Amino acid sequence: TGTALILPLKIWERDGFLVQTQREYIILGLYFGILLIMGIYNLFLYLYLRSSNHLYYVFYIGSAGLFHLTLNGLSYQFLWPNNPWWGSRSINFFIFSYALFLMLFVRSVLPLKKQAPLLDRIIRYYTLWAAVMLPISFLADFTLVMQMAITTVILGIPLLLSAAGVALRKGLSL
Secondary structure, three states: OOOOOOOOOOOOOOHHHHOOOOHHHHHHHHHHHHHHHHHHHHHHHHHHHHHHHHHHHHHHHHHHHHHHHHOOOHHHHHHHOHHHHHHOOOOOOOHHHHHHHHHHHHHOOOOOOHHHHHHHHHHHHHOOOOOOHHHHHHHHHHHHHHHHHHHHHHHHHHHHHHHEEEEEEOOOOO
16 A cells, blocks of 8 residues: 555454453544544534634544544544545545644633744744645655645644643643
């Protein structure tokens, strides 16, 4: 394959495999159910309050859920089983959308523009990078885009930690 191929190799006895599969589906159902409830709740908050914080959070939760569905193969199995082109590119798309909406949410919740203007500027560039990479994730070579997506995630972690540190140090309340 020209894209990622995840082959979790385990040897199971039939009954053990069925029991483990049922457990995994219950846990995944709870996880995705919680994400769905959080997304719907915040969508209603957005519709009522018209606060962009809630809208960014809805898109962040949606991107996170779709990323995790794609990562474990459930999205291809249940959402787009007849679209291998999208199935192979969706993982990179959702990584970048995850990063984009997370940073938009962080910037909307924390007053970084006043409290840490340099960090705010860096996060703006990071957000722009993620937005530009969304359409590129469809066009460029899968492996190259995956490497850029992983690098984007790795670079995003210290930005998030720095933003949280600024909030703690300045005693910012939401």
